[in-house]
Amino acid sequence: MSDNILKFSMNRCLSVERLDEDTLRSVCRLRDTFTSASVEILAGLPDLEIIGASGEFHHEWQKVPELDDILRKLPGVRIGAGMLKIIKGLVGEEDHLRQLTYMVEECCQGVILSLTKDILVQAPVSEEGKLEFFSKMVRDSIRLYNRCAAFAPGSRLVEGIDPNQ
């Protein structure tokens, strides 16, 4: 038997678009060896609150018969700090729901990343300019401090920053 043939393959695609002045649509699509699924979240602006959710889920041996009921629980949840705990609690973490929960989280992360991109496009090209830009970003949003290797103590980006101030 050939050892070059894949045993499993997966594509996950996340896309975010602005529907109108007040709404973002985030869609996560999954196609892998066993699963074909998609989840769509509508996020209201400027609150970043989920105002709609829909989806479909097909899997070789797992069913999610309560899909629509689960997604109906999501409107009202705010996309931002603390959302993962709320999403896990509302959608559920039983085996057959984990993929669905993950896809909802991905949609929400997509909304955050799309807004992050709006800020990052303003970053200068030069090394010096970047250091200054990202250092200011940490100062303006101190929660970024020590959030990752780039913003950890010892990094040039957090030199002189005291998170307690």
Place this chain on the structure above:
Amino acid sequence: MLKFARNKVVSAARKDRDTLSIHGILDDDIYGLEVDLCVGIKDLQILSIAGKWNRHTTPECPSAIPYLQEVRGFHIDEEIGSKLNKIVGRKGCRHFANILNECCYAAAEAAKVVRWEDAKAARPDLSFEGFLKEEAAGGAQVGDSWPPSDQAGNAMPSPPPPHVAVPRDERHGSNPFPARPEPSSNGFVIDLHVHTFPASPCSSASADSLIEEARRIGLNGICLTDHNHVWTPEKVEELRQRHGFPIFRGNEITTDQGDMLVFGLERDVRGIIKLQDLRREVLAAGGFLIVAHPFRGFLTFSGEQLGLTPEKAARRPLFQFVDAVEVLNGKVTAKENGFASSVAASLGLPATGGSDAHEVSEVGTYATRFFGEIRTEAELMRALKSKEYVPVAFRRETGVPARENRPAEVQAS
């Protein structure tokens, strides 16, 4: 037009008899990165890992790469997601943690296929579904569950009828404080929001150490508000007696609309409850409900970037269901506290303060000043409903050194 796109591709092949080879690519508008893993088929152990950036944002992002090596030896099981987030995500980069999560999913699924193929060698007519049923009947296999969970127990029990909380002091008519701290001329100051270990696993402070620190810095009382945890009256009474210090009971309950500080509700709420349902229960119990840190993380994007004003924010439905707003919270930025204060003022809702302490040095950072002495839970409830109190920056006001710890994580992940 697309505002943002992220594509992830993961493939799993059998490298040799015992090993899977996993390749993962993450490519989006901001980041581009790749990882390669070798995973043992039998025990789903990560044997080796390599990763590289194709595109990144800051000049310091490359320093995340060495942290990938810390996942060598990990087993792909239900805990792998939280381990990856803590080790790779927090110390290195959360986008590497993200693609590694996908690779672990792929490894677990590929291992099923490989085990089926091996079983088919002896039984050519064995279907994949039949094989899975046999495996399930034989007990759960390593790596059968994905995406991994970092929280145990998610069943949400149906709520029993609300229980009306009768404060212990009213039932027994006793004075709970052998040694009474006197209210100062500056009122009676209570930290209404503290977390203790082990009731709140995210806290590093025992109730005893928090109480001792609260007394040391001159607070008049503290309220234990552990996450979805109900302190028994007996246990709190024991703490009161032992320390001779006013200690009150509350509960920080996570709802679909965020965290709420609840007073006077005895029910142990598990899982995520709808705010409207919680409100009904609190009203039935004669309790009090404060929205905790209502704009935590809001201003990262919603403020200047998206134009959220206090006037717009005040229209958020959740404010219809709360009795007061926590406008001084020790875990959010001054800007977010200021925003909450503006919203509370525009709605005419009372404002409270609490440290949200998870470490001893944080207790009393913020607190609530009442204008009369409060000795019992019944008195606290009456005081909260009287609306006669103000939030205070207690440590700063009294000159007690500010907390030494950095702000705790309050990001989405």
